[in-house]
Amino acid sequence: MIIFLSCIILFLIGLYAIVTKRNLIKIVIGFAFIEYAINLLFALIGFRSGMLAPIITQIDMPHRFVDPIPQALVLTAIVIALGTTALMLSVVLRIYNRYKTFDIAEIRKLKG
């Protein structure tokens, strides 16, 4: 239970970084925190105490494995997070190129 709570706390730290920080790069790092927390939570959900990793290394293994589905889901979630972070960083770089600043308070051309 403590482990799940610490994942939620990591999630809230990332959310705090996204909402309050003014530097664009810090917002992207906040996203990395959130994704890390969610992946960790996912992988921990599938844990059963006293079981083995879900890889068959001999023909007759006793079938006492931890849940392999969350591990597959985490793999997919990591790939999606990679794509999103790459896109976010390239947009941030081009914003720096146009506005010459990373400060989000100065990037305010759209109004109304």
Next chain:
Amino acid sequence: MTFIPLYFILPLAAAFIIPLLGKIAKSLIWILVTLVSFALFILALYGVAVTQQAPMLVYEMGNWPPPLGIVMAFDSLSAFMTLVISIIVFTGSVFSFRYMSHYTGQWKFYTLYMLITAGMMGISITGDLFNLFVFLEIAAISSYALVAFGVEAEELEASFKYMVMGEVGGLTLLLAIALLYAKTSTLNLADMSNALQIIGQTPFFWVVLGMLLFAFSIKAAFVPFHSWLPDAHPAAPAPISSLLSGVFIKVLGMYTMARLVFNVFGLSRANAPIFFNLLIGIGLLSIAFAGVTALSQKDYKRLLGYSSVSQVGYIMLGLGIGNYYGIAGAIFYILAHALGKGLLFFTSGAVVHATGTRDISKLAGLGEKMSTTAWSFRFGSMSLIGLPPLVGFFAKYFIVLGALKAGFLWLAIVAIGLSVLTLGYLLKIENNVFLKKGKIQANKAPFTMRVAMVFLVVMIVLLGIGFQQVVDFLVGPAAHALLRGVEYANLVFGSIAVSF
């Protein structure tokens, strides 16, 4: 039966052939995209015809039965959504032939266009929760890139703001999926529906439902999470704006929410009246707030963006009312708004292509120089305001009828009254741009753009006049698919025993 995976495999294959084609022959790209969109349109019509007989088609990927494998559960609501998506995608690709000619790197545009189509189609037909998340992220990431397509300063800023808000929604959805998996140990929608009925309406149920509502409200741009839309939709190129406003926010926000609330969580007005009243409240707030803000806009596309936020509120209103007429009205409104708002954004694209500006105060006198555009705008706005016999009138009529049948007389009066806001801001564009005399220099819109606009006008008129057939064949079965509630699970498992 084997046509079901073609809905997302065709655009996905086209999306990856395009970079190879782009090095050989550039002109083939547009032909490929239009062919694939037309094939999707024919497939969608076929899907609607098939679901008239069989209420649910189930396709198991790799022959793994649920809940072991991923399934595609294709019922009438999925057929309806694929039809709406394919209409807008097809007309959008016809429109972008000339519109994208002054952007560089066109093959990137068409690749992303096919990817966003594949994502939306996948969301509509899947029956597995994590598969829904993956397709949702595919469509969302493609849309972030498409909004930032012409890399000017405003577009990058709008895209970044959109990306931050959209990703917060997507990650909250992933967290909700994690919690649901922890409690029910399954990812299949039908299996989860059975498990959730056993769990009942505990605090965990409401917390997860609240998280899902938050995530989908960001994607569908309900007030107060709408602030990305008026920046993102004007910044995108015009065919992408009409795709985003027309189908994207509805597939990612409204369809997924309706599917989860009605079929998986099994809520209805009978067993969760407070939740449905909350939905009505959100709908009214969106209509009123966005409608009032739209009255003071000076940018053509920004005004249309606020109008989208307002109209999506009507759909939420219909879903919140909860009886047959309300839900059928909401689904009909998805079709009507897709056609109408798609058409309006096409007219904005034609105006920008001809004159280069979006400022209403500078755009006087286009009524005589761009007559096809002006008349398309008039038809589209008449449909959205709700004038008979166009399709928008019947959609609003169903929602109002649903409110009356559920006993909410005040709601019906308020819904009709707030249509005045729609009249107000659309008339603002009509007056200042198309009716006033002015000296602006503009050519007529190119032929393919005019063809796309006239196609949508014809659809609006035809579907309005033949509204009874639309309700019988398209909207009615889709509404029954939602009202079925937890029967969805029995249908999924039942039709697996029958076929394959």
Next chain:
Amino acid sequence: MKGMSLIVKSITTVIIGFIFIYGIYIILHGHLTPGGGFAGGVIIAGALILRILAFGSEAGGEKKSEKSASIFESIGALVFIGIALAGLFLAGVLFLNFIPKGTPLHLWSAGIIPFCNIAIGIKVGAGLFSIFLALAAVKYVMED
């Protein structure tokens, strides 16, 4: 982008081949050991990125690398979709495992999964490499 010192350059020429082979090993044994397509693809991309980082863009070949990365990415994705569609057309269902599954725990087992791993490995490697080129090519941002 400037290259690095002579020590880094000479070690890189030796070690790039080993990193590449390690990535291919992880991809090929994806159905037996942890790893598979995505992890192996990341390692291959690491080898390609190391060459550009060590030798700098003065060594040239960046435009050619961009083009071939894009081609390999599309080819990887198309092979994956082709395998899925082959399952559809030859045997009736999408993603059906239609290749004979040999004896378990050998390299030739588990049907289509090794081929899917190879296709994904190529795509991820080329994709990450082109992401790196796109981010690093924004030269005029950092050198002001």
